[in-house]
Amino acid sequence: MTKGRRSPHVAKVRLALAAAALVGIAALLRTCASAPLPAGPALAVQLPPATPPAGMTLHRLPTGFVHRRAASAYRGGSFFEERNSAVIAALIAHPRGDLLIDTGFGRDIDAQFQRLPLAFRLVTTYERALPAVEQLRAAGYEPNELRILLTHAHWDHTSGLADFPTTPVLITREERRFVDEGGVRTVVARSTSAVHYEEYDFEGGPYLGYPKSHDLYGDGAIVVVPAPGHTPGSVIVFVSLPAGKRYAFIGDLAWQREGVVEREERPWIWRLAVDSDEAKVRDGLVHLSALSAQFQEITIVPAHDARGFADLPLLQP
Numbered sequence: 001m002t003k004g005r006r007s008p009h010v011a012k013v014r015l016a017l018a019a020a021a022l023v024g025i026a027a028l029l030r031t032c033a034s035a036p037l038p039a040g041p042a043l044a045v046q047l048p049p050a051t052p053p054a055g056m057t058l059h060r061l062p063t064g065f066v067h068r069r070a071a072s073a074y075r076g077g078s079f080f081e082e083r084n085s086a087v088i089a090a091l092i093a094h095p096r097g098d099l100l101i102d103t104g105f106g107r108d109i110d111a112q113f114q115r116l117p118l119a120f121r122l123v124t125t126y127e128r129a130l131p132a133v134e135q136l137r138a139a140g141y142e143p144n145e146l147r148i149l150l151t152h153a154h155w156d157h158t159s160g161l162a163d164f165p166t167t168p169v170l171i172t173r174e175e176r177r178f179v180d181e182g183g184v185r186t187v188v189a190r191s192t193s194a195v196h197y198e199e200y201d202f203e204g205g206p207y208l209g210y211p212k213s214h215d216l217y218g219d220g221a222i223v224v225v226p227a228p229g230h231t232p233g234s235v236i237v238f239v240s241l242p243a244g245k246r247y248a249f250i251g252d253l254a255w256q257r258e259g260v261v262e263r264e265e266r267p268w269i270w271r272l273a274v275d276s277d278e279a280k281v282r283d284g285l286v287h288l289s290a291l292s293a294q295f296q297e298i299t300i301v302p303a304h305d306a307r308g309f310a311d312l313p314l315l316q317p
C-alpha cells in the first residue's frame with residue numbers, strides 16, 4: 001500500500017485551527033492579567049459603635065482546602081504560585097447564642113462533589129480535614145446549641161449542612177430563592193433535605209455605606225449586610241470583639257485578599273462560572289476596598305484566604 005500525500009487543503013485547515021487555538025489561549029490568558037478596578041471615592045461613614053459582651057470569642061474551624069494557583073483566584077495572580085483555597089468555618093461564641101459562619105466541608109463532601117459539573121471537577125482537587133461538626137463535638141458542643149449563618153449557598157459553604165439536621169440555618173430570602181430555583185451552583189445545598197432554614201430581614205439602617213443591615217443581637221457585635229453579586233443573597237458579616245478587633249467575613253466577594261486590597265476581580269472564566277452578577281461583584285470590591293483603606297482596624301476575611309483567619313485561634317488547638 002502506498003502512502004498517500006497529505007492534501008494541501010487539509011494542511012491549511014490544520015494550520016488555521018492551530019492559529020485559532022493560539023489566539024483563543026492568548027485571549028484567555030489576557031483575562032487573567034492584572035487589571036485593577038478604579039478606586040472609589042473616600043466614604044463619608046464612621047465606624048459604627050459596638051458593645052460586644054465580655055466573653056465573646058471567635059475561632060476558626062479549618063475543614064479542608066482546594067488546590068489552586070494564585071492566577072485562578074484574582075487577576076494578576078501568578079500561574080506558578082500555589083495558593084490553595086482554604087475552606088474554613090468560623091465560630092462566634094456570644095452569650096446570647098453561638099453562631100457558625102458557613103460550614104465548610106462536611107462528612108459527605110466526597111459524594112457531594114460528584115454532583116458538581118464535570119468541567120469543574122476536572123479542574124478541581126481538594127483535601128479534607130476534620131468536619132466542623134466533629135471539631136465542635138470534640139470541644140463539647142452539641143449541634144443544636146448553635147445556629148449557622150451562611151455567607152452564601154455554594155457547595156464549599158453548605159457541604160456541612162448535612163451534619164447539622166436540627167440546627168437553625170440563617171439565610172437571606174434572596175439566597176433561599178437562589179437555592180430553591182435549582183441550578184448546579186446550589187446542587188450541594190439542595191442535596192440535604194433536612195436543612196432547617198430561617199430567613200431574616202435587613203430591618204436595620206445603613207452600616208458602613210451598605211444601605212441596610214441586620215444587627216443580630218442589637219449590640220453591634222455581629223452585623224450582617226447584603227452584598228449581592230457573587231450570588232443573589234450573599235452577605236458580609238461584620239464581627240466586633242470585646243478587645244476592639246473587628247473582622248469582615250466577606251464570603252466569596254473575593255477569594256483572596258488581593259481581590260479587595262488590589263481591587264483585582266476574578267479572571268473572566270471564573271466570573272463566568274461562579275458569579276451571578278459580575279457588575280455587582282465589582283461594585284462590592286470597590287466599596288470594600290475603600291472601607292478597608294479607611295478602617296484598618298477591620299480585618300478583611302475572604303472565605304478562602306487562610307491569611308484572613310490566621311490570628312483566630314483553632315477551636316481544638
Ligand SMILES: [Zn+2]
Nearest residue numbers: 152154230252
Ligand atoms: Zn461561592
Ligand SMILES: [Zn+2]
Nearest residue numbers: 154156252303
Ligand atoms: Zn466558596
